Amino acid sequence: MTQAVDLTEKFAAFSDHWRPRVAAQLNGQDVRLVKVQGVFPWHSHADADEMFLVWKGRFRVEFRDRVVALEPGQFIVVPRGVEHRTAADEEAEVLIFEPSEVINTGDAPVSDFTAPQGQTV
Template sequence: MEAVRLEEKFALFSDHWRPKVVAAANGQELKLIKVRGEFPWHHHHDADELFLVWKGTFRVEFKDHIVTLGRGDVVVVPAGVLHRTAADEEAEILCFEPKGLLNTGNVTDAEFSAPTDVKI
């Protein structure tokens, strides 16, 4: 058991939309993600996602509204809800979700679908 230093972990990578697992507990993983631009519309059939902004501004777009988040803000996207995430400038995000969950949910995308087991 050792501390995870988030700032140090974020400094280890620069790619966008590629989650990195830094911790796990009770079947859930904590993933670090650098984001910029717009992610594809998708949903996760059986899983909620929790997003926490570490740095920058991040938004979660739903069909009927947009939630804009800044440092320290959290939003939960319930299972089955269609959404996409976006950031006009690079942002750093913590995502809490079930182990092995595909980041693009019900969509397979050559550019955005990422491996589920990348740890740093």
């Protein structure tokens, strides 16, 4: 990919929540775009760190001992093995940076939140 990516255009291409779309790949990592609303299940990723960057709206990452609230332009890295869940009271748009093989629900049981792998936008 050697051209600019318009995030507004990419986010406008889908409307479902908790279904990340791959916008780019580099060095074994995905840049995933996701719309979120509500609360995602508790989970962890044993072998991968995750970075969440808020593009639009308000988003939070909940840990068992604290909550980190994020505004547009802010990001957080969740270290591998750390249990967490994500949430947004109103729709938010978030970029996720993580290895391509990572399943969005991590070690949680397969559910309606488990997104298909490799969907692109």
